Amino acid sequence: MAFLSFLFRRLGLSLFVFVGVLILTFIVSRVIPSNPAALYAGARPRPEQVQEIEKKLGLDKPLSEQFRVYVGDLLAGNLGESYHSRRSINTDLRLFLPATLELVIAAVLIALVLGIPTGVLAGAYPRSPFDYATRFAAVAGVSAPSFWLALIAQFIFFSQLGWLPLGGRVSRDATLFYPIAAQTGFYLIDAALSGNWKAWLDAAHHLILPALVLSAYPVGITIRMTQASMLEVLSETYITAARAAGLSRRVILFKLALKNAIMPALTVVGLSFAYSITGAFLVETLFSWPGVGKYVTEAVLNVDFPVIIAVTLVVTLVYILVNLLIDLMQALLDPRVRLI
Amino acid sequence: MALLTVENLHVQFKTPFGAVRALRGIDFELDKGDILGLVGETGCGKSVTGRSIMRLLDENAEVTEGRILFNNTDLLRLSEKEMHAIRGDRIAMIFQDPATALNPLFTIGGQIYDVLRAHNPAPAEQRRKATLELLASVGLPDPAQMMAVYPHQLSGGQQQRAMIALSLAAEPEVIIADEPTTALDVTIQAQILDLLRTLQRERAISVIFITHDLGIVAETCQKVAVLYAGRVVEQGAVDAILADPQHPYSRGLLAALPRPGSRGTDLKVIPGNVPAGLERIAGCAFAPRCEFVMDRCHRLQPPLVSLAAEHQAACFLHEDPVHG
């Protein structure tokens, strides 16, 4: 019962936040710019173009009316049209969003797989050389600009070692000779579904470098948070009690403490997701990764404002959903919320 | 024959402000089958003493002197591995607040089961049965259901019962109970004390009972050691000491105890505070608060001297025939 009431409260909050996000993006797109029509018309518009846009967006009408139309369009699933390409943003996003999500999910997985065990061990052996090395690495991870790291990584793994491709989601050979049948837009999933293992390997090969670069910041955060929560847990009375009861160090660290430490560490998943997305916006261009990040950075260069606002909305919606899922998972794992 | 002897135990804590001397030469003996009360105010070192015996002091603590003899083995000289074999198995511990001493994310049954598994290699089914028996023996209702219950679903008293079951799991010879009833309601306190006394008698366990409450000592213990600022100032049989305390501090403690019929205003409070532990104390630590203080109390540390068969006190009042 406690869980159900938690679920409804949490859903309500997400809904509220989403409405807030709608309002805020509306303010950003219609109230902040001194001349929204000029923004929507793109770079160096002619006066008659601006007037046309003004009419089309209803910018001559009162703000409340504009907001009604804005929300109505969005609820109808219509994100508008790119000024630059004249293509529907819906179509573009259907193509680009899965590419970014695939990359971001890979980065989050790397962050968890590397970060959680490292953080647990560092927390378990405070003041050890491993602890110091780990803390240094964590700070380095959150301090390196992702777009610079991307260049360095390309230099090492492509130019010098030749182990990994420079960019793109698949090689030209794959697109020509064993193309992936698009279903979900996640290449690894699509290739696996159609049993196209050659293409799967090719896609995975292309995924490694950008995902590693994106994971640097989340790895740092994950290590820090896991280590901190491990330290916190190990100073709890129930750990002293477990030692007094004669439980072995191994059981205490990896069974008892880990379960207690992993709860707060779960929030790290949400943060990792957020920072990987941020990273994706900066490095997708460098890796020629055809995702929303590249889409937006190109939109910035072309002053393609409708695209920027639409991507902001959609990616934020995804992020809200991810956070919702994490909270629900956390609640399900915690007996204090689950039962009663 | 004493089962556990603590001799001249000194412990200090390193802090940014310097070393804090928590124990300054603790001496006491625990006989087999006895309940020994360690009594004193907050900060007198009673909990540190308990943790020292378990060798579970915080990292910044250091035993600088002394011995802890358990069956004639000095626990302080054991390797961590040898000590590990003693914890839970031969000496177990009960904590003040069961709500924080039980792991919130594991079931009661699971936590007891883990302790059993750590100490005996019996098959799983047998361990399950043993867990059920333990839960029943501490008076928890419906042991089968208790197995699957999480700590937060129990009342404070039930939690402490579960904690006691956990400490009994490996059938230890000694239990160190660190203020086991302080966090509980008065009525529940009485039940838990009752349970501890019963279990102690039935299983012939020896108990070190750490408390600040002389009333509980009177009800529960056979022997008592009164601690002040990291030293034992008086010890012996509970009856003798409660009837006729010889150290001015014990007298003060006893006078501060509410008795039936006494009113709030009758209670006496010992003026002054416990010393902080940062400074070196040359003489008797209680001297600054003592109403019978003499010149030498500030210079010399009074030794524990026997006043009767089972009664020792550390006070110059009892060495000097003029004041005796």
Place this chain on the structure above:
Amino acid sequence: MRAFRVEAGSSVWFLLRDRAAIVSLAFLIAVALSAVFAPYLTPYANQGRGEPELTAKFRAPGIKHPFGTDGLGRDQVARLMFGARRSLSMGILVVLAAIIIGTPIGMVAGYLGGWADEAIMRVTDVFLAFPPLLLAIAIAAALGASYINAVAAIAVTWWPWYARLARAQTLSVRERAYIEAARGIGVRDRVIIRRHILPNIMTPIIVQGTLDVGTAILVAAGLSFIGLGTQAPYADWGVMISDGRLFFLSGRWWMSTFPGLAIFLTAMAFNFLGDGVRVAADPRLRRLL
């Protein structure tokens, strides 16, 4: 009073013992000095401000140009020093602005409680629902690409963190006896907030601010990298990386490498310094670490 001085003294003592924090502080002072005195420290001050020198394009690092020159022949050491002015000031301005906006809002929420608190916290929820940078990109694009607009855009996305921090701190000091006493004798809320609460919550806010400057520099460099920050002919470190990236893999590695290192080391220094200050200011953490 005496106890307080012992506390503060030991915090400074603790910070000084933290070698990483001290090295970081020294590094940051050096970077700040080279930014402030850049015109006097380099013979290429004009190039630092963006003037091209077309006779010296793409020089590799050497004695004359330790970090080489860029595609317009500008000395990269001078560019870095002048870039430091922009990158450092962006980071610091973002955090300052976020603190100035967020702290009063958080204090009001924590002090008043109830309906106002709920409303303010839900507004911060909305701001924090955006992945970092994303909202800043949208706002910067709406305002138009420029140095100061980038600062404003990031600050607008950052203040909710300080509002939350200030609120939590206010809640913890609100019930203290002297504040209750001040309320009891009829001191006005505004005065209580400014005179009694603000001084007591500044420490954690300053600690968080120190930690955040590094991240703010990173985010600002990100905006500049995609073209929404500092505009030509000026450059900050993010712009310099962006300018050099097309040449990076074709052998002219120096243009992006050094500004990247500058961001990396500066952000690390702020992190170590912030960590040091945090541990020194919190006795509980000292025990844990």
